[in-house]
Amino acid sequence: MRYAVPDLSHGQRHESELEVEKSRFLAWVCHAPDAAAFEALLGEARRLHPNASHHCSAFIAGPPGEQTAIGFSDDGEPGGTAGRPMFQVLDGAALGQVGCVVIRYFGGTKLGTGGLARAYARAVAQALETLPRRAVVERAPLRLRVDFAGEAEARAWLTEREVPVEQADYGAEGVELTVGWPSDAPADLSALSTRLRGRLALLPDD
Numbered sequence: 503m504r505y506a507v508p509d510l511s512h513g514q515r516h517e518s519e520l521e522v523e524k525s526r527f528l529a530w531v532c533h534a535p536d537a538a539a540f541e542a543l544l545g546e547a548r549r550l551h552p553n554a555s556h557h558c559s560a561f562i563a564g565p566p567g568e569q570t571a572i573g574f575s576d577d578g579e580p581g582g583t584a585g586r587p588m589f590q591v592l593d594g595a596a597l598g599q600v601g602c603v604v605i606r607y608f609g610g611t612k613l614g615t616g617g618l619a620r621a622y623a624r625a626v627a628q629a630l631e632t633l634p635r636r637a638v639v640e641r642a643p644l645r646l647r648v649d650f651a652g653e654a655e656a657r658a659w660l661t662e663r664e665v666p667v668e669q670a671d672y673g674a675e676g677v678e679l680t681v682g683w684p685s686d687a688p689a690d691l692s693a694l695s696t697r698l699r700g701r702l703a704l705l706p707d708d
Contacts, residue, residue: 503685505566507599508533508552509634515543518629520623528554529629532601533552537571538562540601555608557620561601562592565640575700579606583618591626598638602626641682643668644689647707649676652698659694678705 510516510533520527530547534540541560547557560574574585584604592600604625613621648656654675660667660681671679681687695702 503565503640504684505596505598506537506635507597507636507702509636512539513542515546516629516633518625518632520625521609522617522624522626523613524606525609525611525613525621526607526609527625528605528607529625530603531626531629532607533599534561534563534568534601535599535682537561537573539563540573543601544603545606551605553607554605556584556606558588558590558606559601559603560585560626562589562591562598563601564593564596566593566596567664568598575600579618579622580615583615584622584704587623588626591623591630597630597635597660602629640685641666643707644681644683645684645707646679646681646691647676647703647705648679648698649701653677653679655697656694656702658695 508516508531514532516531518529519528530543530544532539540563544557544559545636551557556577556579558575558577558579561572562568563571572589576582576584588602588604592602604622608656619647644658656679657667666682668682671678689704691704
Protein backbone atom coordinates (compact mmCIF):
# COMPACT_ATOMS: atom_id res chain seq x y z
CA MET A 503 0.00 0.00 0.00
CA ARG A 504 1.25 3.45 -0.91
CA TYR A 505 -0.03 6.59 0.77
CA ALA A 506 0.95 10.12 1.80
CA VAL A 507 2.16 11.13 5.26
CA PRO A 508 3.29 14.50 6.63
CA ASP A 509 6.86 15.19 5.53
CA LEU A 510 7.91 16.31 9.00
CA SER A 511 10.73 15.06 11.21
CA HIS A 512 10.25 13.78 14.75
CA GLY A 513 9.10 16.64 17.00
CA GLN A 514 8.48 18.99 14.07
CA ARG A 515 5.03 20.49 13.47
CA HIS A 516 3.21 22.36 10.72
CA GLU A 517 1.11 25.32 11.87
CA SER A 518 -1.80 27.34 10.52
CA GLU A 519 -4.17 29.88 12.07
CA LEU A 520 -7.83 30.68 11.42
CA GLU A 521 -10.01 33.40 12.99
CA VAL A 522 -13.79 33.01 13.21
CA GLU A 523 -15.90 35.62 15.04
CA LYS A 524 -12.79 36.74 16.96
CA SER A 525 -12.05 33.19 18.15
CA ARG A 526 -8.55 32.04 17.19
CA PHE A 527 -8.05 28.48 15.99
CA LEU A 528 -4.39 27.42 15.88
CA ALA A 529 -3.98 24.16 13.97
CA TRP A 530 -0.89 22.05 14.58
CA VAL A 531 -0.16 18.98 12.44
CA CYS A 532 2.54 16.36 12.98
CA HIS A 533 3.77 13.08 11.56
CA ALA A 534 2.27 10.42 13.87
CA PRO A 535 3.57 6.93 13.02
CA ASP A 536 2.30 5.95 16.47
CA ALA A 537 0.00 7.36 19.15
CA ALA A 538 3.00 8.50 21.23
CA ALA A 539 4.01 11.02 18.54
CA PHE A 540 0.53 12.50 18.59
CA GLU A 541 0.49 12.61 22.42
CA ALA A 542 3.77 14.52 22.33
CA LEU A 543 2.19 17.14 20.04
CA LEU A 544 -0.84 17.44 22.31
CA GLY A 545 1.37 17.79 25.38
CA GLU A 546 3.40 20.53 23.70
CA ALA A 547 0.21 22.40 22.74
CA ARG A 548 -1.00 22.32 26.33
CA ARG A 549 2.42 23.37 27.63
CA LEU A 550 2.83 26.33 25.29
CA HIS A 551 -0.82 27.42 25.37
CA PRO A 552 -1.98 26.75 28.95
CA ASN A 553 -4.54 29.56 28.84
CA ALA A 554 -6.31 28.43 25.67
CA SER A 555 -10.00 27.60 25.95
CA HIS A 556 -9.65 24.15 24.36
CA HIS A 557 -7.06 21.77 22.90
CA CYS A 558 -9.11 19.61 20.54
CA SER A 559 -7.46 16.80 18.65
CA ALA A 560 -7.60 13.94 16.17
CA PHE A 561 -5.09 11.42 14.87
CA ILE A 562 -4.63 8.44 12.54
CA ALA A 563 -1.54 6.45 13.61
CA GLY A 564 -1.58 4.15 10.60
CA PRO A 565 -2.53 4.06 6.92
CA PRO A 566 -5.64 5.76 5.51
CA GLY A 567 -8.71 3.84 6.58
CA GLU A 568 -7.06 2.67 9.83
CA GLN A 569 -9.76 1.51 12.25
CA THR A 570 -7.85 0.85 15.48
CA ALA A 571 -4.98 3.31 16.02
CA ILE A 572 -7.19 6.40 15.74
CA GLY A 573 -8.71 8.89 18.14
CA PHE A 574 -10.32 12.31 18.56
CA SER A 575 -11.33 14.57 21.44
CA ASP A 576 -13.62 17.59 21.89
CA ASP A 577 -11.74 18.65 25.05
CA GLY A 578 -14.76 20.32 26.61
CA GLU A 579 -16.44 21.62 23.47
CA PRO A 580 -20.02 20.34 22.92
CA GLY A 581 -19.97 16.68 21.91
CA GLY A 582 -19.26 16.06 18.24
CA THR A 583 -18.36 19.68 17.39
CA ALA A 584 -14.55 19.47 17.30
CA GLY A 585 -12.73 16.14 17.42
CA ARG A 586 -14.97 14.26 15.03
CA PRO A 587 -15.07 17.00 12.35
CA MET A 588 -11.28 17.24 12.62
CA PHE A 589 -10.93 13.49 12.22
CA GLN A 590 -13.26 13.47 9.22
CA VAL A 591 -11.06 16.03 7.45
CA LEU A 592 -7.93 13.96 8.12
CA ASP A 593 -9.69 10.79 6.98
CA GLY A 594 -11.05 12.45 3.85
CA ALA A 595 -7.59 13.72 2.88
CA ALA A 596 -6.33 10.12 2.39
CA LEU A 597 -3.44 10.86 4.74
CA GLY A 598 -1.84 8.34 7.03
CA GLN A 599 0.33 8.65 10.15
CA VAL A 600 -1.03 12.11 10.93
CA GLY A 601 -1.94 13.89 14.14
CA CYS A 602 -3.61 17.27 14.61
CA VAL A 603 -4.34 19.58 17.55
CA VAL A 604 -6.48 22.71 17.21
CA ILE A 605 -5.91 25.22 20.00
CA ARG A 606 -8.87 27.57 20.48
CA TYR A 607 -8.86 30.96 22.12
CA PHE A 608 -12.48 32.01 22.69
CA GLY A 609 -13.27 35.40 21.18
CA GLY A 610 -16.42 36.21 23.12
CA THR A 611 -18.99 35.16 20.51
CA LYS A 612 -20.62 31.74 20.70
CA LEU A 613 -20.55 29.94 17.36
CA GLY A 614 -23.23 27.31 18.02
CA THR A 615 -22.72 23.62 17.40
CA GLY A 616 -22.81 23.90 13.61
CA GLY A 617 -20.49 26.89 13.61
CA LEU A 618 -18.03 25.13 15.87
CA ALA A 619 -17.95 22.01 13.71
CA ARG A 620 -17.37 24.11 10.59
CA ALA A 621 -14.64 26.17 12.26
CA TYR A 622 -12.67 23.17 13.53
CA ALA A 623 -12.99 21.41 10.19
CA ARG A 624 -11.88 24.55 8.33
CA ALA A 625 -8.90 25.00 10.64
CA VAL A 626 -7.65 21.49 9.84
CA ALA A 627 -8.43 21.73 6.12
CA GLN A 628 -6.54 25.03 5.89
CA ALA A 629 -3.50 23.50 7.60
CA LEU A 630 -3.53 20.53 5.23
CA GLU A 631 -3.51 22.83 2.18
CA THR A 632 0.11 23.79 2.87
CA LEU A 633 1.24 20.61 4.65
CA PRO A 634 4.41 19.10 3.14
CA ARG A 635 3.88 15.44 2.26
CA ARG A 636 5.88 12.41 1.23
CA ALA A 637 4.92 8.96 0.02
CA VAL A 638 5.19 5.86 2.18
CA VAL A 639 5.36 2.37 0.69
CA GLU A 640 4.40 -0.52 2.96
CA ARG A 641 6.89 -3.34 2.51
CA ALA A 642 7.11 -7.04 3.28
CA PRO A 643 10.38 -8.98 3.76
CA LEU A 644 11.53 -11.11 0.83
CA ARG A 645 14.54 -13.44 1.04
CA LEU A 646 16.75 -14.04 -2.00
CA ARG A 647 19.88 -16.14 -2.43
CA VAL A 648 22.51 -15.33 -5.03
CA ASP A 649 26.07 -16.53 -5.47
CA PHE A 650 28.93 -14.25 -4.51
CA ALA A 651 29.56 -13.23 -8.11
CA GLY A 652 25.96 -12.11 -8.51
CA GLU A 653 25.63 -10.00 -5.37
CA ALA A 654 26.68 -6.68 -6.91
CA GLU A 655 24.42 -7.24 -9.92
CA ALA A 656 21.47 -8.12 -7.66
CA ARG A 657 22.01 -5.05 -5.50
CA ALA A 658 22.18 -2.82 -8.57
CA TRP A 659 18.92 -4.28 -9.92
CA LEU A 660 17.19 -3.74 -6.58
CA THR A 661 18.49 -0.18 -6.33
CA GLU A 662 17.11 0.61 -9.79
CA ARG A 663 13.67 -0.39 -8.49
CA GLU A 664 14.06 1.40 -5.13
CA VAL A 665 13.87 -1.89 -3.22
CA PRO A 666 15.99 -1.61 -0.06
CA VAL A 667 18.33 -4.40 1.09
CA GLU A 668 17.59 -4.72 4.80
CA GLN A 669 20.03 -7.51 5.65
CA ALA A 670 22.78 -9.56 4.05
CA ASP A 671 23.89 -12.95 5.39
CA TYR A 672 26.94 -14.69 3.93
CA GLY A 673 27.24 -18.48 3.92
CA ALA A 674 28.89 -21.31 2.08
CA GLU A 675 26.24 -21.30 -0.69
CA GLY A 676 26.35 -17.59 -1.36
CA VAL A 677 24.62 -14.46 -0.07
CA GLU A 678 21.13 -14.33 1.39
CA LEU A 679 19.58 -10.87 0.90
CA THR A 680 16.52 -9.85 2.87
CA VAL A 681 14.80 -7.03 0.97
CA GLY A 682 11.79 -4.81 1.64
CA TRP A 683 9.51 -5.63 -1.27
CA PRO A 684 6.47 -3.35 -1.86
CA SER A 685 3.50 -5.19 -0.35
CA ASP A 686 1.18 -4.03 -3.14
CA ALA A 687 3.35 -5.43 -5.96
CA PRO A 688 3.87 -9.05 -7.03
CA ALA A 689 7.34 -10.44 -6.39
CA ASP A 690 8.33 -10.69 -10.06
CA LEU A 691 12.02 -11.55 -10.12
CA SER A 692 12.13 -12.93 -13.66
CA ALA A 693 14.18 -10.00 -14.99
CA LEU A 694 16.73 -10.38 -12.20
CA SER A 695 16.89 -14.13 -12.71
CA THR A 696 17.57 -13.57 -16.41
CA ARG A 697 20.29 -11.05 -15.61
CA LEU A 698 21.93 -13.54 -13.22
CA ARG A 699 21.50 -16.41 -15.70
CA GLY A 700 19.29 -18.30 -13.27
CA ARG A 701 21.67 -18.05 -10.32
CA LEU A 702 18.89 -16.78 -8.07
CA ALA A 703 16.67 -18.52 -5.50
CA LEU A 704 13.60 -17.13 -3.74
CA LEU A 705 13.68 -18.55 -0.21
CA PRO A 706 10.53 -19.48 1.73
CA ASP A 707 9.42 -17.46 4.76
CA ASP A 708 10.81 -18.70 8.07
